Structure formats: structure tokens, C-alpha cells
Amino acid sequence: TLAGLKPLEKDLLVAVDDCVAGDNAGGIYEGMALGPELPSGRRTLMLVSDDNFDKAQITRVVGLGVRMEHTADGEASGCG
Secondary structure, X not given: OOOOOXXXXXXXXXXXXXXXXXXXXXXXEEEEEEEEEOOXXXXXXXXXXXXXXXXXOOOEEEEEEEOEEEOOOOOEEEOO
């Protein structure tokens, strides 16, 4: 059951389409994976969209650097 579950809040960290060059910047990102740590201490966050078998769309893989912070209970959370 869903009783007792608390909905999560969300904050926009980055507008990916504002960061991606090209005429076909828009996409529906369907996959996400946390990758290795970067030299800056940030973690790699990879996003992937596909072309939906449509020649007007492209498959795109986007890599972002995100800073991870640990909450009071020790869980990691992303912070842009």
C-alpha cells in the first residue's frame, strides 16, 4: 500500500535543453546513471534519450557533474 509514504519534493537543478547545442536539443531523457567521481570532486551523472525510431530525432547522451551532499542520516543527495 501507499499509506505512510511521503512524496518527495523536487527542485530543477539544470535545464538540460538550455545546455545542449543543436537544432534538435529537445528530448525525453529516459535513462540516468551515476558515474565515477570527477577530479573536481563532483560525480558524473549521465542522461540518455533515444530517437524513438524517428529520423527527426537523435539519440543523445549527456554527462553532467553534480555535487553530492550527505544528509544527517548518511544518505547521499544531489545538489547541482
